[in-house]
Amino acid sequence: MDTVIIDGLSFMMPLLCIAVGGIYSERSGVTNLALEGLLGAGAFVGALFVAFFGKLFPETSSAPMYFAMAASVVGGAVYAMLHGLLCVKFRANQVISGVVINILAVALTTFLTREINSGVFQAPSDKIQLGVSPRFDVPGLSKIPVLGAVFKSVYPFQVVILVVIIIAWYALYRTRFGMRLRACGDNPHAVDAAGINVQRTRFLAVMISGALSGLGGISFAYSFSANFSASIYVGAGYLAIAALIFGNWKIVPTVGACLLFGLARSGGYKLVQLLALPSSYSDLIMILPYVVTLLLLIFFSGTNRAPRALGEIYDKGKR
Amino acid sequence: MKKRSRVTRLLVRAFGDERRQAFTVPVFAVVMSLAAAAILLLAIGKNPVAAFRALLSGAGFLPKGSYSSGKGIFTDLMTTLSSLTPMIFAALAVTVAFKAGLFNIGVSGQMLFAGFLATVLVGYSALPGYIARPLVILIGIAAGAIAGGVIGLLKYRFNINEVVSSIMINYIFQYVIGFFILTKFVDPVTRHSKAIVKAARLVPSGVQIGRYKTDFPVIVVLAVAASFALKFFLDRTRAGFELRAVGAHPKAAQYAGVKVGRNIVLAMTLSGALAGLAGVAYYLGYYDSITPKALSSVGFDAIAVSLLGNSNPIGGLFASILVTAVDRGSTYMSSAMNVQREISQVITGLILLFSACGAFIRHLVNRAREEDK
Missing domain, CATH: 1.10.3470 (ABC transporter involved in vitamin B12 uptake, BtuC)
Incomplete structure (x- = not known):
């Protein structure tokens, strides 16, 4: 039971971080299918930092990891500016822009990884090694039966993401900025009439989504893959989109959706282990989160409502 | 009417009316992306013309050496x-x-x-x-x-x-x-x-x-x-x-x-x-x-x-x-x-990126045409 909770949460938190990024973008009215590319581009920048400056730190220090996280946040935000530029300034179709950003991210990061590895480090490889982040137990709390597992073997990035999510929630629902951002997604003309720059708000929202996706991406790189390579593009970004739509574009329900994905995933693996099935059966179990989502959507999506101006290019002159 | 440089006017003329733009805008996007790819190739020290020739040869549009x-x-x-x-x-x-x-x-x-x-x-x-x-x-x-x-x-x-x-x-x-x-x-x-x-x-x-x-x-x-x-x-x-x-x-x-x-x-x-x-x-x-x-x-x-x-x-x-x-x-x-094989995906990505801006190019051209009328 403990491993289910531990693994489930360590998958859930990065996913949630990416999904909340998506919520920022979509609530401001910009459809964001680019999450997959944003998380990869962000993680790539973080990994680059480690590749270039990791040697300056002592072997056992975890400081490079925190610097890498910061670099990923910046990298994700900067790369997201491309999506912002295309969608907000260049009036591109937002879904298409998202797909293009994904294709370009996969291509550029794998190309540059190889190019930098062979050009700068004289080591032809398609990976940047990062290693797995250390884990810790919260003293005291981790001794609680069953629920204590929540505080056991915690990755530091989970704590960072938790803090970030709480701030993100506060900013979106309790500040003037957040209210304006949400209004941009529902009624941009009203926001404009109130004297706020719709395009700037949306651009900022897309950048925030890039920053959060980058943080989620580097967290995946430091836990599940232990390196940066093309293997980071396994569809976590698309899963995050599903989670946020499932969560009805609200942060709290999205937490539930991500928790469901995380636990269904780790629970599935555990189930395969318990039943002592051959490992190929784990593939069948892996569909569990997606089947559950589809079934739940069938029952609950009647009330699902996207932000009203989602996907529309803001045109001042249009009524 | 705003003063425009000769080049801009020529460009706007070349894009043509709405019907012609359906053709000219994508072509323009492709040309732009090939230019961007050429810059990328130059940056890693390769000859872009030879690279594009090799690309066409590989696809069977030009003969290879052997x-x-x-x-x-x-x-x-x-x-x-x-x-x-x-x-x-x-x-x-x-x-x-x-x-x-x-x-x-x-x-x-x-x-x-x-x-x-x-x-x-x-x-x-x-x-x-x-x-x-x-x-x-x-x-x-x-x-x-x-x-x-x-x-x-x-x-x-x-x-x-x-x-x-x-x-x-x-x-x-x-x-x-x-x-x-x-x-x-x-x-x-x-x-x-x-x-x-x-x-x-x-x-x-x-x-x-x-x-x-x-x-x-x-x-x-x-x-x-x-x-x-x-x-x-x-x-x-x-x-x-x-x-x-x-x-x-x-x-x-x-x-x-x-x-x-x-x-x-x-x-x-x-x-x-x-x-x-x-x-x-x-x-x-x-x-x-x-x-x-x-x-x-x-x-x-x-x-x-x-x-x-x-x-x-x-x-x-x-x-x-x-x-x-x-x-x-x-x-x-x-x-x-x-060069790394992945460059082809980068070129494809660039083509798609520029083509995603097509609506914007069209918007600019049409605005310029309106003003010139």
Whole structure:
């Protein structure tokens, strides 16, 4: 039971971080299918930092990891500016822009990884090694039966993401900025009439989504893959989109959706282990989160409502 | 009237009116992206002209320096056509959904489903070619139509966003089919599904034509025909008009008496059928086996290819040729020029990036034209 909770949460938190990024973008009215590319581009920048400056730190220090996280946040935000530029300034179709950003991210990061590895480090490889982040137990709390597992073997990035999510929630629902951002997604003309720059708000929202996706991406790189390579593009970004739509574009329900994905995933693996099935059966179990989502959507999506101006290019002159 | 430089005026003139822009804007986007790619090539110290020549040679549009026996520019071109076929179908699949205001991001999943069913039902049978091949195509159409139709139905009946349901269904196909391949149909050496029999393969391989031994993708004719058929359907038939009306403005369409729900299901079924064709052309044509637990990138690239072709079936045809040529030519280019193979994806990405800005270019040009009047 403990491993289910531990693994489930360590998958859930990065996913949630990416999904909340998506919520920022979509609530401001910009459809964001680019999450997959944003998380990869962000993680790539973080990994680059480690590749270039990791040697300056002592072997056992975890400081490079925190610097890498910061670099990923910046990298994700900067790369997201491309999506912002295309969608907000260049009036591109937002879904298409998202797909293009994904294709370009996969291509550029794998190309540059190889190019930098062979050009700068004289080591032809398609990976940047990062290693797995250390884990810790919260003293005291981790001794609680069953629920204590929540505080056991915690990755530091989970704590960072938790803090970030709480701030993100506060900013979106309790500040003037957040209210304006949400209004941009529902009624941009009203926001404009109130004297706020719709395009700037949306651009900022897309950048925030890039920053959060980058943080989620580097967290995946430091836990599940232990390196940066093309293997980071396994569809976590698309899963995050599903989670946020499932969560009805609200942060709290999205937490539930991500928790469901995380636990269904780790629970599935555990189930395969318990039943002592051959490992190929784990593939069948892996569909569990997606089947559950589809079934739940069938029952609950009647009330699902996207932000009203989602996907529309803001045109001042249009009524 | 604002003063403009001579160059800008010439550019605006060159773009032409709305009709001409459908052609000039994508061409401009391609030129811009090739320029960007050239800068990238220069930055890593390669000669861009030689690189583009190598790219075209690899795709079979220009002769290479030397060929091994039985190979030639003709065989390269045939391989390119073989890999072009699924891209054309997939781009059509995206286009028809897009015309109805839907995004079929599940093309790759529908391709996999159709390819797998056709492989299992026909690919290992002893049927003669003249029965097996039509059967493969029919199964592809039917399987794709079902997989696509379900997404349309989920949207119509349960208000489930088609993007989410397609993503979920993509995963489900990927894992379930991967499971069956790995447990029942796996080739122990390659770890792919077992190769299908020759009679079922839509692209006969090793055909002797003149002095060449080549793949012979007749099916590309079907893909081109499908493009024109879809163009006719969308522009000249009542059903096609209704479908476009739903895409343009669902409320207005409903007010005019068009059944919106039925058209959503119809569009997704059609889109799925085309994706199914792409699937059999890919898994039982270009390849002869399926890699378990992986979706092909064709379905995702097709979304952007369809846009590059202005969401027009015929435009999509040309866009498919361009993107496929870059992809096919990259292997030869990377060995001839000693650059990483991934550069082809970067070039494709750049082409798609610039084409996504097409609407903006059009906007600028039209504004300039208005002001000049």
